Amino acid sequence: MADHPILSVDNLQVEFRTGREIVHAVNGATFSVAPRETAAILGESGSGKSVTAAAIMRLLQSPPAFVTGGSVRFKGQDVLSMPMAEWRRFCGRDIAMVFQDALTSLNPVFSVGWQIAELFRAHGVARGKDARDRAIELLGRVGIPDPALRARDYTHQFSGGMRQRVMIAMAIALSPDLLTADEPTTALDVTVQAQIMELLEDLRRESDMAMILITHDLGVVADVADTVWVMYAGRVVEHGPVSAVLSRPAHAYTLALLNSVPRARDKGRKLEPIAGSPPDLARIPDGCAFHPRCRFATNLCRVEAPPSVAIAPGRAAECHHAGKVFDV
Amino acid sequence: MAKFLGTRVLHSGIALIGLILAVFFLVRLTGDPTDLYLPIDASLETRKEFAHKHGFDRSAVEQFLVFLKDVSQGDLGYSLRKQRPAMELVLEAYPTTLRLAGVAMTLSIALAIVVGSIAAYRPGGVFDRISSMASLAGASAPDFWIAITGILLFAVTFRWLPTSGVGGIEYWVLPIVVLMLRPFGLMVQVVRASMLGALSSAYVKTARAKGVGESAIIFVHALRNAGLSVITVAGDLTVGLINGAVIVETVFGWPGVGKLMIDSVIQRDFPTVQAAVMVTAMAIFLLNIVIDLLYVALDPRIRHQ
Numbered sequence: 059m060a061d062h063p064i065l066s067v068d069n070l071q072v073e074f075r076t077g078r079e080i081v082h083a084v085n086g087a088t089f090s091v092a093p094r095e096t097a098a099i100l101g102e103s104g105s106g107k108s109v110t111a112a113a114i115m116r117l118l119q120s121p122p123a124f125v126t127g128g129s130v131r132f133k134g135q136d137v138l139s140m141p142m143a144e145w146r147r148f149c150g151r152d153i154a155m156v157f158q159d160a161l162t163s164l165n166p167v168f169s170v171g172w173q174i175a176e177l178f179r180a181h182g183v184a185r186g187k188d189a190r191d192r193a194i195e196l197l198g199r200v201g202i203p204d205p206a207l208r209a210r211d212y213t214h215q216f217s218g219g220m221r222q223r224v225m226i227a228m229a230i231a232l233s234p235d236l237l238t239a240d241e242p243t244t245a246l247d248v249t250v251q252a253q254i255m256e257l258l259e260d261l262r263r264e265s266d267m268a269m270i271l272i273t274h275d276l277g278v279v280a281d282v283a284d285t286v287w288v289m290y291a292g293r294v295v296e297h298g299p300v301s302a303v304l305s306r307p308a309h310a311y312t313l314a315l316l317n318s319v320p321r322a323r324d325k326g327r328k329l330e331p332i333a334g335s336p337p338d339l340a341r342i343p344d345g346c347a348f349h350p351r352c353r354f355a356t357n358l359c360r361v362e363a364p365p366s367v368a369i370a371p372g373r374a375a376e377c378h379h380a381g382k383v384f385d386v
Numbered sequence: 387m388a389k390f391l392g393t394r395v396l397h398s399g400i401a402l403i404g405l406i407l408a409v410f411f412l413v414r415l416t417g418d419p420t421d422l423y424l425p426i427d428a429s430l431e432t433r434k435e436f437a438h439k440h441g442f443d444r445s446a447v448e449q450f451l452v453f454l455k456d457v458s459q460g461d462l463g464y465s466l467r468k469q470r471p472a473m474e475l476v477l478e479a480y481p482t483t484l485r486l487a488g489v490a491m492t493l494s495i496a497l498a499i500v501v502g503s504i505a506a507y508r509p510g511g512v513f514d515r516i517s518s519m520a521s522l523a524g525a526s527a528p529d530f531w532i533a534i535t536g537i538l539l540f541a542v543t544f545r546w547l548p549t550s551g552v553g554g555i556e557y558w559v560l561p562i563v564v565l566m567l568r569p570f571g572l573m574v575q576v577v578r579a580s581m582l583g584a585l586s587s588a589y590v591k592t593a594r595a596k597g598v599g600e601s602a603i604i605f606v607h608a609l610r611n612a613g614l615s616v617i618t619v620a621g622d623l624t625v626g627l628i629n630g631a632v633i634v635e636t637v638f639g640w641p642g643v644g645k646l647m648i649d650s651v652i653q654r655d656f657p658t659v660q661a662a663v664m665v666t667a668m669a670i671f672l673l674n675i676v677i678d679l680l681y682v683a684l685d686p687r688i689r690h691q
Binding site: 146147151162163176181212214 | 586588589591592593595596600602610611614687690
């Protein structure tokens with residue numbers, strides 16, 4: 059990571075205050091994204107990855123969500139302290155987002171062409187027919203056949219994969235520097251998933267975008283990401299170049315995650331599910347949050363939060379037993 | 387589309403026939419008009435002559451058949467009271483009611499959309515709490531009481547507004563306000579509830595991520611979706627407004643169709659009652675078709691079914 063990061067998140071903390079308890083969704087997440095790279099945020103449901111993305115875009119509804127600490131810097135600017143109106147000018151133009159469920163994330167009562175063209179109008183780039191023509195061009199670019207005709211259609215007239223293409227067309231409309239894709243393929247068929255990932259990766263390369271890919275899918279991470287940030291209980295517990303982390307993890311959680319999914323080259327190996335269930339974020343265990351489910355756990359893990367252990371340049375893991383895990 | 391409209395018209399037609407039947411026979415339960423229109427000491431001869439002239443000496447079923455025959459020829463009979471075609475009286479009174487209801491409804495919808503949307507933008511905020519209270523009070527206030535109290539306060543005590551009658555803008559204020567209370571109160575609550583849903587939806591989040599301004603998010607993205615349920619309620623309330631007009635027109639002495647209906651019922655002017663009810667019913671059917679068409683125009687999902 060020679061380049062200055064385009065986005066850096068430092069010690070981000072987000073909590074949800076419900077009537078009875080406080081849910082600590084993000085507990086000091088730290089990560090950064092270099093220009094033109096694809097950074098994957100990997101984690102299971104409830105690890106805080108989507109909340110982190112929403113916090114970066116300042117899309118969290120408050121109440122119940124509150125950012126209680128940390129900072130987000132995008133292109134050198136402090137995102138969280140910026141007036142909202144000012145930040146919204148970055149949204150869509152410099153930083154864009156693709157959501158998981160395109161069906162609900164697109165407005166049902168406006169045509170898709172109108173919704174794409176809205177980006178040009180909202181940012182004062184183009185209006186009227188010019189904006190519409192650009193929207194049609196984008197629909198073609200994301201691989202929608204008959205774009206001029208389809209631009210007049212509504213969300214419910216598209217298939218799942220096509221809808222996600224519309225979302226992607228909206229996201230790349232103003233050539234942002236950073237695209238955040240929050241589980242962009244989770245709601246899709248397996249065959250369509252591959253096409254959408256390929257499209258995202260092609261577009262990223264063509265337009266020199268950086269991309270944050272939020273996913274729970276190890277296969278997707280291995281295929282497209284340059285770096286990976288593994289999240290657990292609202293913290294980044296391990297990060298580094300994808301190939302290095304996936305081939306030789308240094309955090310007990312990453313290792314357990316890898317052992318729980320089938321991989322072609324370990325044919326015949328028995329899958330090992332991770333014992334227990336993800337922590338209740340209102341009652342995160344003391345010490346290392348993963349210790350109740352960890353087969354390496356010792357007394358130290360139960361009482362003391364693990365420090366960040368550097369494994370290699372650009373690689374670290376928050377694990378008391380990083381060395382032991384690394385040598386497995 | 388044509389089929390949809392066809393079924394709609396057919397259903398309306400059947401309902402209309404049922405309504406005519408009900409009104410025709412019910413209004414005859416109010417008593418014999420002869421007693422009202424002839425002097426108390428009128429001779430039996432005169433009474434018989436009057437009854438014969440208007441067909442009251444025949445059986446109710448016979449009267450109905452004659453009525454149906456006349457209606458099919460576009461003749462709704464003569465007003466007993468005014469000695470003029472009943473339809474003429476109704477059509478004369480209608481514009482007054484339409485103007486009153488139109489202004490009241492337009493103002494209610496416009497105000498409710500603004501107030502409800504702002505309330506939904508910050509649920510639980512000061513504006514939300516005040517508007518919730520005000521709209522609840524408006525929706526539950528009995529309009530006849532508000533009308534009379536309004537006259538007492540603003541016309542009699544303060545002498546700011548006229549007590550009743552028609553004329554310049556000052557004559558409009560009290561009737562419009564009284565007529566607006568219920569629809570406005572109910573609609574603020576409907577707008578607020580559907581806007582709450584729309585504003586927390588995923589597509590609003592997308593719009594924010596696109597950098598769309600807050601006012602466009604509220605009044606374009608969210609309102610267009612929330613508008614669908616608002617239209618349904620607004621339609622129902624408009625129908626209710628025509629009922630409300632009966633009270634308001636009577637209290638404020640507006641020569642509208644509501645007042646005409648009440649006066650005709652009291653004076654057993656059967657043809658006028660029948661004509662007024664029929665025209666009103668047709669207006670309501672038309673309104674319902676307009677609402678359906680609006681729905682189709684606003685919601686592409688219905689359009690493509």
